Amino acid sequence: MQGSTKSPKKAAQKQEPYHVIHKLPPGDTPYVRAKHLQLVEKDPEAAIALFWKAINVGDRVDSALKDMxxxxxxxxxxxxxxxxxxxFRDRCSKQxxxxLDNVLMDLYKKCxxxxxxxxxxxxxxRMIYQGEAFNRKPTKTARSHGRKFQVTIQQETSRILGNLGWAYMQQTNYATAEMVYRKAQTIDPDANKACNLGLCLIKQARYGExxxxxxxxxxxxxxxxxxxxxxxxxHELLEEVEPWQSDAVFPSTSEISLEDCFFELMKQSSPHRTRRLPIFEEISPFRDQLAC
Incomplete structure (x- = not known):
């Protein structure tokens, strides 16, 4: 009878340290114990208590606050x-x-x-406009589903504007959302924001556009x-448009000036500049009307 042989993968795993197998940081600090409770013992409440302790004693505060x-x-x-x-974010590094902003955004969306x-x-x-984003570099490395890729300032600006447009959509402030989406599309156009722009126009009964x-x-x-x-x-949005005339003429905010190219102003600006971003100037009339 032949003895059973273990696969190389399982044999290698047995030799790996415990913290590597469970994707834990090494050591026995409050933060490490919190991660063990979170990932291995599946005890979130106990993990939160230890994350608090890690923050208070200065143990990997950046990670502890975000993970908590x-x-x-x-x-x-x-x-x-x-x-x-x-x-507690003032205890965290600039990097x-x-x-932390991304986590905060998810929390705001959740509630x-x-x-x-x-x-x-x-x-x-504003940070992009003042040249303070990406540690003042033109690109940054992002990660999604385990893959790394480069993101440009233009792509990030368009993404943020897309999220801003969606927030205005949730407020039913469709005129402002339209202006923001049009600005985003001049910077880095994509199909998703185009669909959202189409929805803005439908909500304003501008079916032809x-x-x-x-x-x-x-x-x-x-x-x-x-x-x-x-x-x-x-296709689904076009089905909503179908019952309405497609050749009707409606006033279009696309004719509103989108002068002062965002990135040219960003290059010319200084961190002490107080002028508002062009996009804020453009959308202010719509926000003021909504407030009235």
Missing amino acids: AVVMKQQNRVEEAIEAIKS AQES GKLEEQIELLEQKL ARSVLEDVLHGKFCGSNDPKSRNRA
Whole structure:
């Protein structure tokens, strides 16, 4: 009878340290014990208590605050997580601020805080405008589903504007959302934002313009036009337009000036400049009308 042989993969795994197998940091600090409770013992409440301790004693504060907020979100302690980030982010490094903003944005979305989302997104746009984003570099390395890729300032600006447009959509402030989406499309156009722009126009009963934008998606004029999800959404929105006349003429905000190219101003600006971003100047009349 032949003895059983173990696969090389299992044999190698047996030789690996415990913390490597469980994807834990090495050591026996409060942060390490918190991660063990979170990932191995699946005890989120005990993990949160140790994350608090790690923050208070200065043990990997960047990671401890972010991880604690994520666990709190999973436990539906969203308001508490928001307050924790606001209270303790000044203890974190400059490099951690962007990832904390991303966690904070997810928390705002989770509890429907639209004004807070808008304020944070506008703040991120100001940082780009003043040249403070990406550690003053033209690109940054991002990660998604385990893959690394480069993101340019233009792509990030368009992404933020897209999120800002969606927040205005949730407020039913479609005129402002349209202006923001049009600005985003001049910087880095894509099919998803085109569909959202089409929806803005539909909500304003500007069916002819909406049809034109959505047909451009189906004709492959945008990045991502071949994505089945975007194409299906464009088809669904066109079905909403179908009962209405497509040749009616409606006033279009696309004729509103989008002068002062965002990036040219960004290059010319200094960190002490107080002038508002062009996009804020353009959307202010719509926000003021909504407030009235």
